[in-house]
Amino acid sequence: MVELMKDYNGMIEKEDNLYKGIQVCEECTDNILDYIAEKADSLHILTAEAILSAIHVIMKDLQTELLHLRIEKNILSREISRLREM
Template identity: 40%
Template sequence: MENDIADKYEHLLEEEKELSQKIATCEQCVTAVLGCIEQHSDSIHLHTVEDVVGLIHTISSDLQTELLHLRLEKSVMTSKLNT
């Protein structure tokens, strides 16, 4: 049983790392889009760019929520490993 919990905990650590990387990627994408606006605001459709940034933000928010649940589960696992 303890090995199962330890294996699950290791899996959660890997998932946490991947989710953090995905969130960082979303932030980099938003930064890139904002940079594009600064350079090309006269030649792009700003409403479309606003939609794109909003969608990236939604993805990031969903990932943040998933990360929160994962961290809650990881805390429970830590508690089980310590008892």
């Protein structure tokens, strides 16, 4: 049971880190979009799009990892609950 709780707490920490990473990606995207709006006339738009696309891929990877972690965490939570009921 103690080991399961350690695993669960580790998952919570990893989940928090994934949320922070996603937030950073969102903030970077917003900042780049603002920069594009300000510099639209003198900006190489294809480069800006490539940068935004790369950030988007990173964010989607983090979201996918978060989804899988949440599934594992919910399964582990159910297992811990069952053990407590015994």
